[in-house]
Amino acid sequence: MFIRSKAHPFGRQLNTVTVRILLTGLYLLYPFGCILQLVADGSAGGVTLSITGLAAVVAAVVIFTVLAGSSLQRQTQAPENLLDERERDERNRAAFQSHSVFSGVVLIGVLYMMLTTDMANNDKLHLWRPTDGTHWNAIFGGLILLSFTLPGAIIAFGKAPAEAD
Amino acid sequence: MIHNRLSVFRAERGLSRKDIAGSVGVNPQTIGYLERGDYAPSVELALKLAALFGVPVEQLFSLKPFAPLAHSLRDQES
Numbered sequence: 734m735f736i737r738s739k740a741h742p743f744g745r746q747l748n749t750v751t752v753r754i755l756l757t758g759l760y761l762l763y764p765f766g767c768i769l770q771l772v773a774d775g776s777a778g779g780v781t782l783s784i785t786g787l788a789a790v791v792a793a794v795v796i797f798t799v800l801a802g803s804s805l806q807r808q809t810q811a812p813e814n815l816l817d818e819r820e821r822d823e824r825n826r827a828a829f830q831s832h833s834v835f836s837g838v839v840l841i842g843v844l845y846m847m848l849t850t851d852m853a854n855n856d857k858l859h860l861w862r863p864t865d866g867t868h869w870n871a872i873f874g875g876l877i878l879l880s881f882t883l884p885g886a887i888i889a890f891g892k893a894p895a896e897a898d
Numbered sequence: 899m900i901h902n903r904l905s906v907f908r909a910e911r912g913l914s915r916k917d918i919a920g921s922v923g924v925n926p927q928t929i930g931y932l933e934r935g936d937y938a939p940s941v942e943l944a945l946k947l948a949a950l951f952g953v954p955v956e957q958l959f960s961l962k963p964f965a966p967l968a969h970s971l972r973d974q975e976s
Contacts, residue, residue, distance in 0.1 A: 817924035819937050892936070 734881045735810040736802040744804035752805055752889040756882060759796045763878060766790035767871045771861075797878055800885065809884040823888050831883035838879065842872075900938045902959045904929070906967065907951045922946040 735744065747755070769786030773779040800806055808820050809827065816824065845860075852858040863869050908918060908929075915929040922943060931937035932947075939947070939959070948955040965973075 817928050818940050818943060819928040819931055820925060822937075 734801050735806045736798065738802060744807035745799075745802050747799075747803045747805065749889055749892065752800070752803065752885070755796050755800055756886045756889060759793050759800070759878065759882065760886075762789045762796070763793035763875055766793060767875065770871070771868075793878070797882065800882060803885075805885045805889060806882075808888065823892070824884065827884040827887040827891070830887050831880075834887075835880055835883060839876070899935060900959055900961065901935065901963050902932060903964055904947065904958065905933045907953070907958065908933075911951070918947070918950065921950050 738745075766786040766789030769782050769789065771786075773782035773786060776782065808816060808824055813821060846862070849860040849862045852860060853862065863872060904918075908915070915926045915933075919926040919929050923946075924943065928937065932939060944955050944959050948958045951958060
């Protein structure tokens with residue numbers, strides 16, 4: 734997903750360090766916010782935890798919208814004819830790597846679900862499992878954020894910061 | 899790794915990365931990547947750059963490191 738604006742038709746130029754900070758913030762704040770929301774259910778001080786968690790999720794979404802309008806995101810989403818050969822090379826490599834990473838993340842999730850279901854059925858161990866729509870929405874929301882930003886993250890963390898002219 | 903003298907030629911002509919990028923149809927950042935040796939260009943791009951500076955492609959790109967300019971000048975004088 735690339736959000737094109739009239740002011741920045743080719744995306745906002747963010748330096749590599751800024752993009753890395755934003756991506757790290759996104760990948761930490763979203764799960765942190767979701768976990769706080771989960772912990773807040775039925776605990777003392779739940780309202781505070783819930784509000785903090787919600788704030789973290791909102792901050793993650795704001796970061797995502799900033800990244801979605803960046804030139805890096807344009808590189809990962811633009812048609813081939815709008816990119817030069819280096820950008821296409823980087824994008825293709827990042828797409829391949831992000832596919833592997835994303836598949837790995839999903840596989841770990843599926844294995845965890847298999848394990849927790851099996852353990853719970855046998856009354857051996859009760860690990861947390863998503864039980865209602867809110868839990869699943871949080872998981873799918875995280876996967877959507879990850880899938881949209883992962884190719885850009887691989888490019889941003891794989892290259893030395895570009896020098897100014 | 900492919901070595902190049904892109905920054906030397908660019909400085910000599912007083913061109914910016916943006917100028918070169920516009921002439922050969924790439925992103926200005928790509929010229930930066932080329933100059934730092936972080937990206938090996940396609941044959942097409944290497945030929946376009948050589949044509950832009952009016953030199954044979956092997957004067958701009960090489961598989962071996964280029965000798966420093968001072969050494970080349972000293973060799974010419976002796």
